[in-house]
Amino acid sequence: MITAEAVIDLSALRNNFTLLKSHCDNDTKLIAVLKGDAYGHNAIQVARALPHADMFAVSRIEEAIELRAADILQPILLLEGCFCPEDLQLAAQLNFHTTIHCLEQLQDFEQTPLMQHTSVWLKLDTGMHRLGVQADEISTYISRLEKSGKVAGTIGFISHFSCADDLNSHSTRAQLERFQTQTQPYPGMKTLANSAGILCWPDAHFDAVRAGIALYGIAPSIDEVGQQRHLAPVMTLQSKLIAVRRHQANQPVGYGENWTSDRDTYIGVVAMGYGDGYPRSAPNGTPVYINGRIVPIAGRISMDMLTVDLGPNATDQVGDSVELWGKHVPVEQVAKLVGTIPYELVIQLTRRVVRTFINE
Numbered sequence: 001m002i003t004a005e006a007v008i009d010l011s012a013l014r015n016n017f018t019l020l021k022s023h024c025d026n027d028t029k030l031i032a033v034l035k036g037d038a039y040g041h042n043a044i045q046v047a048r049a050l051p052h053a054d055m056f057a058v059s060r061i062e063e064a065i066e067l068r069a070a071d072i073l074q075p076i077l078l079l080e081g082c083f084c085p086e087d088l089q090l091a092a093q094l095n096f097h098t099t100i101h102c103l104e105q106l107q108d109f110e111q112t113p114l115m116q117h118t119s120v121w122l123k124l125d126t127g128m129h130r131l132g133v134q135a136d137e138i139s140t141y142i143s144r145l146e147k148s149g150k151v152a153g154t155i156g157f158i159s160h161f162s163c164a165d166d167l168n169s170h171s172t173r174a175q176l177e178r179f180q181t182q183t184q185p186y187p188g189m190k191t192l193a194n195s196a197g198i199l200c201w202p203d204a205h206f207d208a209v210r211a212g213i214a215l216y217g218i219a220p221s222i223d224e225v226g227q228q229r230h231l232a233p234v235m236t237l238q239s240k241l242i243a244v245r246r247h248q249a250n251q252p253v254g255y256g257e258n259w260t261s262d263r264d265t266y267i268g269v270v271a272m273g274y275g276d277g278y279p280r281s282a283p284n285g286t287p288v289y290i291n292g293r294i295v296p297i298a299g300r301i302s303m304d305m306l307t308v309d310l311g312p313n314a315t316d317q318v319g320d321s322v323e324l325w326g327k328h329v330p331v332e333q334v335a336k337l338v339g340t341i342p343y344e345l346v347i348q349l350t351r352r353v354v355r356t357f358i359n360e
Contacts, residue, residue: 001319004239004352004353005237005239005356006235007235007356007357008042008045008234008357009233009358009359010045010358010360011359012217012234013041013046013050014049014050016216017053019231020195020199020214023199023202023205028206029055029208030211031055031191031209032055032057032211032215033056033079033211034056034057034058034063035057035058035063035079037347038216039216039343039347040346040349041234041346043058044070044072045357045360047067047070047072047074048070054075055074055075055077055208057076057078057210058077058078059078059079059080061087061091064076064078064091064094068094075119076096077096077097077099077121078096078097080099080131081101082098084108085111088114088118089112089113089114091118092114092115092116096119097118097156098118098119098121099120099121099122100121100145101131101132106145109150110144114150117150117151117152118150118152120152120155121156121157122138122145122155122156122157122158123159124157124159124178124183126179127162128162128175129162131160135178154189155186156190156191157179157188157189158190158191158192161192161194161196161204162175164197164201165200167200175192176201176203189208191210192204193206194210195210195211195215195220196221200221213342214229216233216234216235216346218233218331218332218342218346219231222332225330225332225333227330232327233327233331235325235346236325236326237272237324237349237353238322238323238324239270239272239276239322240270240271240321240322241268241317241318241320241322242269242271242305242318244266244310245266245269247265248264249263250262253298253307254298254300254302254307255300255302258299258300259284259298259299259300264312265311265312265314267298267307267310268290268308268309268316268322270305270307270308271305272324273301273306274301276349276352276353277348277349279301279334279345281301281338281340282301282334282337282338283337283338284296284298286334286338287329287333287334288308288322288323288324289322289326289328289329291316291320294328294329295309295311296308296309325345331346
C-alpha cells in the first residue's frame, strides 16, 4: 500500500496554463518556469504536458540538460545564465537561451569559442537589486555582445519584480517604468512579468510572461489561495491512516507533550512526517482532510508520522485516505500557519513521497 503520495494532476496544470494565457494578448508568449524540478512537480512530466508552451525556463544548466535528455525540444531559457566557459559551450551546443547579468558572464561570452550562435537575454536590475546590469551599463553590454558576433538574432531583455504580489506597491510601478524606459531603444524581446505580474499587472506583459508558481495552481499573493484566481491545485499531498486509537481526556500525544486532549476522543496516526518533507513546524490545529471533513493536527510532527484529533464520534478506519494539502486544504493555508510560503512546501518533498501523475 502506498502511503505518502503526491498526486500531480496534469489536466489541472494545462487548465492553469490556458487560464494564464487568457490574461495576455494573443501575441504575448508564455514561458513556463520549470526550475526546482517544476516547483517539486517533476519538470519532465510538466514539460511533456505543456506542448504549447512557447519556452521553458530553468535556473541552472543541469536542469536544462535533463529536459533535453528527455527529448524536450522547446527553447529553454537559463534564468541565471552560465557560470563558466564549458557551460556556455554546452548551452550553445544544446540550443539553450542564456542570460547575462554580470561582467564575468559578458567576458566569458566574448572570449569563449562557440560552435554556433547563441540566443542571449540581458538581465536588468530594475529594483530587485539581486542580479542584473545597471541602467548606465546597458548600452556598453549591448555593444560588446553585438561586437562579439556570437549572438543569435536580437538580444532579449529580462528583469524581475520584487513586490508584484502587493497591489499597493509603489516599487512595482517604478520597476515597470524603469524597464520600459531602459529597453525602449532596443528591438529585442522583453519579459518582466512573473505569476503576480501576469495576474495583476497587465502593463508588464510586454512580449513574454513567465508563469511560475501560478502554473501549479498556487496564488502568488500571501493573502490569497489559487482558487480565488480560478487556478486549480496541481499537487495533492496525501497519505493513509495507519492507526486509529482511543484516547483519554487529559492525556498528551507525541514528542514534548505539547498537546493534551480536553475530552475522550480518537487519535488518528497518519503516515506523513518531516522525513517526507511535511514541515515539522506545523502547529497544533493545522488542518487535514479525512472522509469529507477537516480535522486538526494534534501533537508534534514526527519524522514518519503525524497525529490528528478525529473527534469522539469518529468512525475512520486504518487505510482511509488523508489529504495534507490539495483541493480541500489549500497549500497556501498550511504555509501561512507554518510561517513560510507555499513554494517551500511543494519543493521540499523528499523522494520517499511517491509521485503519481494523472490525466496524462
